[in-house]
Amino acid sequence: MKLFDLRGGVHPEGRKDLSVDHHIRALPLPKKLFVPLQQHIGAHAIPVVNVGDKVLKGQLIAAAQGAVSSSIHAPTSGVVTALGDHVAPHPSGLPVPTITLESDGEDKWVATEITDTPFAYSPEDIAARVAAAGIVGLGGATFPAALKLNLSRNSGVQTLIMNGGECEPYLSCDDRIMRERAVEIIEGIRLIAFAVAAKEVLVGIEDNKPVAIAAMQAAAKSSSVKIVVMPSMYPMGSEKQIIYVLTGKEIPAGGRPSDVGVLVHNVATAFAVQQAIRYGRPLVARIVTVSGGAIKTPCNVEALIGTPVRELIDFADGFSQAATRMVLGGPMMGQQFTHTDVPVVKGTSGVLALTADEIGQAEASPCIRCSSCVRACPVGLLPLEMAAHIRVSDLSGAVDLGLKDCIACGSCSYVCPAHIPLVHFFNYAKGDLAAQERSKLKQEATKKLANARNERIARIERERAEAMAKRKAAKEARERAAAAAKAAMETA
Amino acid sequence: MSRIAHSPHAHAPISIGKVMGTVLLALTPATLFGFWLYGWPAINLWAVSLIAAIVGEAFMLRLQDRAVRPALMDGSGILTAWLLAISLPPAAPWWIAVLGSLFAVIIGKQLFGGLGQNVFNPAMAARVMLLISFPLEMTTWVAPAAQAPSWMDSLRITFLSQPIDGMASASLLGHVKTDYTLGVGLEQSLTGYYLPLDALWGSRVGSMGETAAVLLLLGGLFLIARRIITWHAPVAMLLGVAVPALIFNLINGNHYAGPMVHLLSGGLMLGAFFIVTDPVTSPNTVLGQFIFGLGCGLLTWIIRTWGGYPEGVAFAVLLMNAATPLIDQYIKPRIYGRDRSGVPLPANKGN
Numbered sequence: 001m002k003l004f005d006l007r008g009g010v011h012p013e014g015r016k017d018l019s020v021d022h023h024i025r026a027l028p029l030p031k032k033l034f035v036p037l038q039q040h041i042g043a044h045a046i047p048v049v050n051v052g053d054k055v056l057k058g059q060l061i062a063a064a065q066g067a068v069s070s071s072i073h074a075p076t077s078g079v080v081t082a083l084g085d086h087v088a089p090h091p092s093g094l095p096v097p098t099i100t101l102e103s104d105g106e107d108k109w110v111a112t113e114i115t116d117t118p119f120a121y122s123p124e125d126i127a128a129r130v131a132a133a134g135i136v137g138l139g140g141a142t143f144p145a146a147l148k149l150n151l152s153r154n155s156g157v158q159t160l161i162m163n164g165g166e167c168e169p170y171l172s173c174d175d176r177i178m179r180e181r182a183v184e185i186i187e188g189i190r191l192i193a194f195a196v197a198a199k200e201v202l203v204g205i206e207d208n209k210p211v212a213i214a215a216m217q218a219a220a221k222s223s224s225v226k227i228v229v230m231p232s233m234y235p236m237g238s239e240k241q242i243i244y245v246l247t248g249k250e251i252p253a254g255g256r257p258s259d260v261g262v263l264v265h266n267v268a269t270a271f272a273v274q275q276a277i278r279y280g281r282p283l284v285a286r287i288v289t290v291s292g293g294a295i296k297t298p299c300n301v302e303a304l305i306g307t308p309v310r311e312l313i314d315f316a317d318g319f320s321q322a323a324t325r326m327v328l329g330g331p332m333m334g335q336q337f338t339h340t341d342v343p344v345v346k347g348t349s350g351v352l353a354l355t356a357d358e359i360g361q362a363e364a365s366p367c368i369r370c371s372s373c374v375r376a377c378p379v380g381l382l383p384l385e386m387a388a389h390i391r392v393s394d395l396s397g398a399v400d401l402g403l404k405d406c407i408a409c410g411s412c413s414y415v416c417p418a419h420i421p422l423v424h425f426f427n428y429a430k431g432d433l434a435a436q437e438r439s440k441l442k443q444e445a446t447k448k449l450a451n452a453r454n455e456r457i458a459r460i461e462r463e464r465a466e467a468m469a470k471r472k473a474a475k476e477a478r479e480r481a482a483a484a485a486k487a488a489m490e491t492a
Numbered sequence: 493m494s495r496i497a498h499s500p501h502a503h504a505p506i507s508i509g510k511v512m513g514t515v516l517l518a519l520t521p522a523t524l525f526g527f528w529l530y531g532w533p534a535i536n537l538w539a540v541s542l543i544a545a546i547v548g549e550a551f552m553l554r555l556q557d558r559a560v561r562p563a564l565m566d567g568s569g570i571l572t573a574w575l576l577a578i579s580l581p582p583a584a585p586w587w588i589a590v591l592g593s594l595f596a597v598i599i600g601k602q603l604f605g606g607l608g609q610n611v612f613n614p615a616m617a618a619r620v621m622l623l624i625s626f627p628l629e630m631t632t633w634v635a636p637a638a639q640a641p642s643w644m645d646s647l648r649i650t651f652l653s654q655p656i657d658g659m660a661s662a663s664l665l666g667h668v669k670t671d672y673t674l675g676v677g678l679e680q681s682l683t684g685y686y687l688p689l690d691a692l693w694g695s696r697v698g699s700m701g702e703t704a705a706v707l708l709l710l711g712g713l714f715l716i717a718r719r720i721i722t723w724h725a726p727v728a729m730l731l732g733v734a735v736p737a738l739i740f741n742l743i744n745g746n747h748y749a750g751p752m753v754h755l756l757s758g759g760l761m762l763g764a765f766f767i768v769t770d771p772v773t774s775p776n777t778v779l780g781q782f783i784f785g786l787g788c789g790l791l792t793w794i795i796r797t798w799g800g801y802p803e804g805v806a807f808a809v810l811l812m813n814a815a816t817p818l819i820d821q822y823i824k825p826r827i828y829g830r831d832r833s834g835v836p837l838p839a840n841k842g843n
Contacts, residue, residue: 007828012502091496169502240828253829253836260840331501338496352501360503365566366608368508371776375722380825384776402827402834410500417506424498 001228004248006241008378009233010411012169012332014208015358019291019298020172024180026302027315033075033101033306034086034343035061040136041143042068047099053080056110058282061099064131070144070346071134073282074101075304077108089328089342091335098343101306112280118191123153126195126277133276134346135283139163139174139237139266140329142347145273148265151258152196158261159247160198162189162270164205164212165230165237168330171350173287176300177268178205178212182219188270189225191277196263201225202246203267208232234332235409239264241378253405288344290316294323294353303344309351310340323353331358332410362419373412373422379405383412387425395429395436403429508607512567514720516574518711519766523578525707526700530582530634532646534700537589538577540650544593545573552602568607572596575615575766578701579759579806580622583634586650588626592618612813613773616806623806633663633697663697664757665802668749678746702759712765721769724778725785729764730755732789740797754793763788763805773813780816780823787812 038044045062055061055074062072081102085095115121121129131146166174178185193201203220205213207229217227228246235241240251242264249260257264268287275281284305291298296317303312309328313319327334328342329349344351373383381402389397403426412422527535549569553560563569573593580589600614601607623630668678696703715721733754740748754760759767768774768781768788775784788808795804826832 010504012500012504244828249840250829250837252839253827255829255836255839325497325501327499327501331499333499334501335499336496336501354501359501360505361497361501362503362507363562365508365562366606368511368568368608368771369774369776370511370771374776374825375778377825379828381827382776382824385820402830405827405829408499414500414502415504415506417504417508417511419503419507421498423500427498 001226002248003228003230004245006231006233006236006245006378007380008376008411009235009241010376010414011232012234012414014232015170015291016172016175016208018170018295019289019300020175022176022299024176024287024300024302025315027304027307027311029076029103029105029107030304030307030311031103032081032308033078033103033304034308034341035072035075035099035101035306036086036088036343036345037062037072037097037099039072039142039305039345039347040070041141042066042070044097045069045072047083049080049083049099051080051083054078054104055080055101056108058110058112058284060282061101064134064144068144068147070136071132071282072099072305073134073284074110075284075306076101076103077106078103086343087339087341089335089337089345089348091337093337093339093342109281114279115277118187118274118277119194121277123195123197126191127153129277129280130195130273133272133280133282135269135272135276136346137266138268138272138286138346138349140333140347140349141239142345145265145269148263149192149195151256152263155258156261157196157198157258157263159200159202159263160189160193160196161242161246161262161264162192162201162203162225162267163237163239163242163264164203164209164216164267165242166209167206167232167234167237168332168334168350169234170291170352171289171330172291173289173300173349174267175209175212177271177287178209179215181271182212182215184274185267185270186216186219186223186225187278188272188274189267190223191273192263192265192270193225198263203227204230204236204242204246206230206232206236234411234414235378235407238378238407238409240407283346286344286346286348288312288348289350289352291350292323292327292352293355293358294319294321296320303348305346306343308341308343309337309348312344312351313340313353319353321355324356325354325359327352327354332414333408364420365418367418367420370417372415372417376411376415378409378411379407381406383422383426386429387420387422390425390429395433398426398429399433403433406430508566508568511720512571514718515571515715515766516567518714518720519574519578519701520711522704522707522711522762523574523701525704526578526582529703530700532643533634533649534582536586536646536650537580537582537584537700538574540586541573541577541580541589541593542570544590545569545576545597548594549597549602552598553606556602556606558606563607566607569597569601572601572614575762576618579615579619579699579762581630581633582700583632583649584629588622588629592622595621608772610772611816612810613767613770616767616809616813619806620810623801631663631666633666635697663802664753665796669802678749698757699759702762705756705761708761708765712761712769715765715769721765722778722781725768725774725781725788726764728782728785729768729789729792730760732786732791733760733793734789736790736793748797754796758796758803759805760792763792763809767805767809768812773809773816775816775819775823777820777823777825780819783819783823784812784816787815 043066046065047062049061056077059074061074064071079102082100086098087093088096127146127149135145136142243262272283288303289300290312299316328337386398386401406426410423550560553563576592596614596618600617601610604610734751737751737754741750768785775781791808792804
């Protein structure tokens, strides 16, 4: 199959060998689980349990609200001990609304609907069951999966792309799940393809995962699912990039994959879909890579959603040395966290404890315009120029240069010899732009309200004046009539 | 735990210091060859240039209340002085080196705002300033190592401006230009003057580090292999000189020098691999760099052929430096999902 060349890209050191050779192991049942209501893109879920409620594993504890949202289920059986705030899996470490669950140690499943004939369900039914299972994109974007299925079914899917790229260094959770659960993943892929009536199914896997490729090929043998081996390069697993490499199509700026007849899902999401359809099991656990130079025994664990990352690190025999930085996700796009109380959420692909050597970051020095960033950018942007504009608060200048097309992959910052935090500039600018747009909307709304009020006051005054004039006219008429009557009486 | 940092949490093992260090390493063979060729005067001049640049840069940084040490340690000032030094006539007096270095780092670089801010290549700006202001000192060439001056002689040459009799000579391009104005044909004027093998290896009259074409080429290839520079600007510059030289040489061989004479003369090899690849003053896309290199080459050939000066690399580079913002304005990469003019691509759901 003909592949298309990725523009730009970088070759960060993989370091996947730290964790890739260990089998996925289930984490011992934690005593307490902290399940945030917001683990996905969209509106947070609304709790449907109260403190003191006893719940079973897989029971709905918070329901999706609005068009873009996702349900959340109890990761194990136990008692709800708190509905309150807990430290967020986010660099801020701010408290976020969280359901705290104390496990009863039994890990007892709620009654689920099991079927031997998953393809007997209708496509609509499959999407509904995926929604009910609270499945979100497990590659890290955490977009509600059912929503993508529905949107794609309505717009028509030429190519379903399953993303097994896993181009982030250190992470090997997708590699392991493809090695160990290929049969389930292929069934999940076929269910997704069936749900959106895809004409073609491609599974893109980087060539640095030969064992996973072989396992997936064996599992896909008698199906129409095609395994495509892609060169290892970052950011091969980014949605826009994998679409281009496999199909040669580009998503129009500001558009969605469905604009070019493509749907992209992660391979781990396919596993979750298979579990939800065949066994009726909602998404309550995921595979997480625990790795980094400061971790004693890097590994892959199957962790319940809500498990504090401290327990994952302890399971990996703890720290071998003080970590300079701890990261949720991969090193290229992951987010730093500072508190090991933060819980594993649906989007947590990795828990990394990195040493200063691994990070390799130095103080920023002046830009020498070497244009390494221009050559590395997979989108075709001019990171150095964008950063120069943002530095002087010229955000519209940065937008003109394509700020909104930036995918924040970090390739530019990675190669920068001056160690300028380019992506930090871009995300700062994007945040500032969003704030500006919000305040503009607010101003417009305020203006509209003020205008409405002025109009209302004017109308009331006008009406009052009219009423007064009317009363005056009536009074005069009455007086005239009285005078006339008086005159008539006098003449009479 | 350190302060919060934004992704990425991995960085390529590279720094400005390493980039500059690699360029200096690539320059070293040609420079050492120049030292061997011209002896102590060349070494003196090189050392004086570097010291003047370091002192000048430190002074300017201090005036601006900026940290002196990190700015000096990045090696950019040393590289500028080094490039200037090896483009000087080896027997030039010390104050030429000092003036040139100070002009390069103070006016050429720091007054624009320091590293990364200058519009013109500082070494070339200084070379042009010297050439215009001190034409005699800047065009007094010596033949390589006819009689190597002793250490004491070298001090007299460099610091007391006492050229030793019989040392003065003319560079090839200067000689051709002089002969041409005297009405002497090219075939006659090149006889005995242009020896292709000598020119290739570097045993010719010229600036101290410009003559070793092969060593400069190897240094350039080393930088390309280490991904410090790309091939676009150097190849374009060589083409920009070689193609018109070939065409005009075919039209009138007794009037216009051929491509090999041009490629192996003057500062072209140094310019192609070490000057037009200066990231600060060249465009930031590879296509832009190609156009930039092509312009440098063409202008060099035009100045050499019809201009008032025998050599044109420095002038050509400065002219193209001025055109860099213009090139960057018009040559931009196409953004994913947009056409060349920035309009989003149309949706395409079928095949």
